[in-house]
Amino acid sequence: MAAGLMTPLGAGAKLLTPAKPNVTILYTNDTHARLDPFPDNAVEFAGLGGIARRASLVKKIRSESRHVLLLDAGDVFQGTPWFDVYGGEVDLKLMSEMGYDAMAVGNHEFDRGPDGFAEAAQKARFPILAANYDASGTPMNEYLQRLIVKEFEGFRIGIFGLGIEFNGVVSPDLHGGVRHRDPIAWATGMTNSLRQYHKCDFIICLSHLGFQYGSGRMDDMTLAEKVAGIDLIIGGHTHTFLDYPVGVVNPDGDVTQITQMGHGGVRLGRIDLSFNERNQKYALSDRYYTIGEGTE
Amino acid sequence: MLIRKIILPLLFIGFISGCSHYSSSEERPDNKAVTATQYPEPDPEISKLLNTYRDSLHLQMGETIATIHDTLRFSKPESALGNLVADALRFRAGSELKQFVNIGVIGDSSFRLYLTPGDLTRMDVLEFMPYENHLVILKLKGERVMELANQVAELGGAPISGMRFRIDGDRARGVLVNAQTLNPAEEYLVATTSWAANGGDQFPALWDYSDRIDLHEVNVRELYIDYFKSRRNIHANRDGRIRS
Numbered sequence: 001m002a003a004g005l006m007t008p009l010g011a012g013a014k015l016l017t018p019a020k021p022n023v024t025i026l027y028t029n030d031t032h033a034r035l036d037p038f039p040d041n042a043v044e045f046a047g048l049g050g051i052a053r054r055a056s057l058v059k060k061i062r063s064e065s066r067h068v069l070l071l072d073a074g075d076v077f078q079g080t081p082w083f084d085v086y087g088g089e090v091d092l093k094l095m096s097e098m099g100y101d102a103m104a105v106g107n108h109e110f111d112r113g114p115d116g117f118a119e120a121a122q123k124a125r126f127p128i129l130a131a132n133y134d135a136s137g138t139p140m141n142e143y144l145q146r147l148i149v150k151e152f153e154g155f156r157i158g159i160f161g162l163g164i165e166f167n168g169v170v171s172p173d174l175h176g177g178v179r180h181r182d183p184i185a186w187a188t189g190m191t192n193s194l195r196q197y198h199k200c201d202f203i204i205c206l207s208h209l210g211f212q213y214g215s216g217r218m219d220d221m222t223l224a225e226k227v228a229g230i231d232l233i234i235g236g237h238t239h240t241f242l243d244y245p246v247g248v249v250n251p252d253g254d255v256t257q258i259t260q261m262g263h264g265g266v267r268l269g270r271i272d273l274s275f276n277e278r279n280q281k282y283a284l285s286d287r288y289y290t291i292g293e294g295t296e
Numbered sequence: 297m298l299i300r301k302i303i304l305p306l307l308f309i310g311f312i313s314g315c316s317h318y319s320s321s322e323e324r325p326d327n328k329a330v331t332a333t334q335y336p337e338p339d340p341e342i343s344k345l346l347n348t349y350r351d352s353l354h355l356q357m358g359e360t361i362a363t364i365h366d367t368l369r370f371s372k373p374e375s376a377l378g379n380l381v382a383d384a385l386r387f388r389a390g391s392e393l394k395q396f397v398n399i400g401v402i403g404d405s406s407f408r409l410y411l412t413p414g415d416l417t418r419m420d421v422l423e424f425m426p427y428e429n430h431l432v433i434l435k436l437k438g439e440r441v442m443e444l445a446n447q448v449a450e451l452g453g454a455p456i457s458g459m460r461f462r463i464d465g466d467r468a469r470g471v472l473v474n475a476q477t478l479n480p481a482e483e484y485l486v487a488t489t490s491w492a493a494n495g496g497d498q499f500p501a502l503w504d505y506s507d508r509i510d511l512h513e514v515n516v517r518e519l520y521i522d523y524f525k526s527r528r529n530i531h532a533n534r535d536g537r538i539r540s
Contacts, residue, residue, distance in 0.1 A: 035346055039423060041409050043370075052338030052346060059339060079426055081357045081419045082349075090349045094342055111428075 021272035021283070023152050024065040025204070026058055028072045029236030030106065030263035032079025033091060037292055038264060048292045049265040051091075055098045057268055057289055062099075067152040070099055071159070073236035073260070074106030074208035077120075087112050088120035096125035102148055104161035104206035105130040106236060107169045114140040114176040129161025129206055132186035134179040147190050149198050155279045158194030161206045162187060164237055165218065183209060183218050184226050191229040201279045203230050210237040211260055224248035224256035231281075232257050232271065239263040245271070245286055259286065266291060357419035362524040366532040368411040370404040373453030373463055373540045376532035377411065378404060382457035384523035385516075389433050389487030392511055397433060398473055398484040400457035401444065403497040406489065416530070421521045429489040431514040435507035438480040443501035445471045445478070451498060453538045457487075463540040489516050 037050035062068045072095065077088040088109070095103070105128060109117050114135065121128060121143035131146040147160040162183045166175050187205060194200040205223070212221045220235040228251040241262035247255040261267040267288045274283040368377040386400030409424045436444070445461050445468035448454045453463065460475075461468040471478040483506060490510065492502055524530065 039409060041412050042423075043408055043410060050338065052343040055342040056337055056339035078428075081353060081422045084422060085353050085356050086349060090346070094345060097342060097345060 020064075020066050021274045021285070022155060023067045023069060023157065023273045023275075024061060025069045025071065025232070025234075025269075025271040025273065026061060027070070027234045027259070027261065027269045027271075028054070028265055028267075029208075029234065029261055030075040030239055031072065031091065031265040032075055032108070032263060033077060033083035033088070034080055034264040035082050035090060035094065036080070038266075045264060045266050048290065050292060051094050051098075051265060053291050054265055054268055055094070057291065058098055061270070068099075069101050069150060069157065069159075071101060071204070071206055071234055072103035073206050073234045074104035074161075074163070075108045075236055075263075076103065076106070078108040078111050079264070083111075086120075087116055089123045092120055092124040096123065100126045101150065102127045102129050102159055102161070102206060104128075104208045104236065105133060105144065105163045106208045107164050107166075110166075110170045110174045110178075113174050114138040114178060118143055129159065130163045131160045131190045132181045132183050133163045134181060135177075138177045140176075140178060146186075147194060147198075149194070149200060155202070155275050156198065156200040157202045157204060158190075158198055158200035159204045159206060160187070160190040160194065162209055162223070164208050164210065183207075183223060187223060187227045187230065191227060195229055201275065202273065202281060203232070205230050205233045207233050208236045211235055211240040211242070211258065212238070220258045220260075221246075221248060224250055224258055226251065227256075228252040228254070230256045232259070234269070235260040241267070243288070257284070257286075261288060353419070357417060357422065359418050360415040361418055361421065361521060362416045362528055362530055364411045364413050364416050364530045366530075367413060368530070368532060370407065370410070370455070372451070373538040374534055374536065375453075375455075376534050377407075378453070378455035379457065379533060379535065379537065380523075380530070381407065381520070382455040384520060385431065385487040385489075386457040388514065388519050388523065389431060389485070389511075392431065392514060393433060393485070393509070395485070396474075397487050398458050399441065399444075399486040400455075401448070401486060401488050401499060401502070402455050402492060403499070404455055405497070406491070411530070416524055418521055421524060422517055425517050425520050427489075427491060427516075429491050429516040431511040431516060431519060432488055432490050432493040433509040433511070434486045434488065434493060434502060434505040435483050436486050436501070436505050438478055438482045438484065440501045440504055441473065441484050441486070442468070442471060442478055442480060444486070444499055447499050447501055448538070453540070454498075456537065460537045461539075463538065 034049050035051045038045040038048050040046050076091045118139035127145045127148050130144050135141040135144050150157045165180050194203050207220050210219045212219045220233045240260045242260045245257040245259040247257050250256045261269040269288050272285045275281045370377050382400040386397050389397040449463045449468040450466045461471040
């Protein structure tokens, strides 16, 4: 089962089918207001990234693919002078233009408080997902959703978002009245709802929990191990460059894949998903693109 | 403050194979399947839209605040840029406190650019030091300051101000604070960032202080903007404060 899930559509795919994958999932995390490429005198990643180049790559992949989902795992805010001047609104505006389908809420989305978030979020024409944040009574509330469902040729993909625990990461004066709730309980609830009520065939968690800690703070590895039914965790927060997804056996004995694309928009992640007429996935392959290094 | 990046692609490979509940990386038939390819041409529509916001960005951030005359990079054991960033913390702490501050220290991982000759704008400085921190002044016992010197020595050198020493192996030798021999019984004032004082960075000696003053109103990014502005012309300047 695990080996089957890991089958890439690269060299080994000759044995499968030359047909295009049914859905292509593209994703970023922790872009941190890096709208322009890293400057030439950057200590790391000089000349890489840039939202316009990412947009152009996404456009190209859209032209080659049957269906594309474009997702982000949070921390769009903070990191360059763009954020100092515009507070995230330019990022959300441009992500809307590029056709992002959803994003998670990162801790830096609170850097200007719930009011600042709400002001920028007006520019987002895509859902912002945080199942385990209770923002009722705050200006953030109307801009947050728990889950969405996307359907492609009858194949239903459920997507929900998880946010990190505030303690030590977001100061109380910034998260305002927003309350954090247990990610395991809410992920279990979302997954059950998406599987049973929304009849989803594939579940994606957009997580800003972080890949892995040794400290007891909830992370994607623990989430994958404890919650049944999630197929793919697109993670963020720890800025981890995972060259390929890490598979974790979940309580059902299935494999939950975890991926994360570093930060700053240096990489665009890609997962291709194929399914049959009975909406059973039969292949999942992955790759990533480094934005601005060489040519296709 | 941004959480510092963790880049561990190579580490993960060893890590994964040592961990039983991962699906094994050996199952992967061909690592070339993930070979990165790129796409360099910016999308014209997104570029155009981004540029509509750029004028205001430049208006607010494009002001030239200093001129850089040499290429300035962080290096070990001592570098002109390291000296500058640590001096700036110490001098500002002194003027805020209206009292002599003995030492300034900050890890070079807090900085994301090196500086090249030409105009330095406000935007450059915000990129140079992207993290939201405030200035913190700690009162440390002399023995802690000795530990600090040793922790700097273990790193092979780090941005420091107000101290001079020689690195011998991974120990600091002949430690002077403000041109006087370090006295383990005396207390010293040390300027640093809230991040380092709160347990970030690589100087555990800072975490055991006898007193701490948080200057919440002195944002470290603004501190560097002010410092570059006041200097106007920036030249490489090393004084042999750390030798190896």
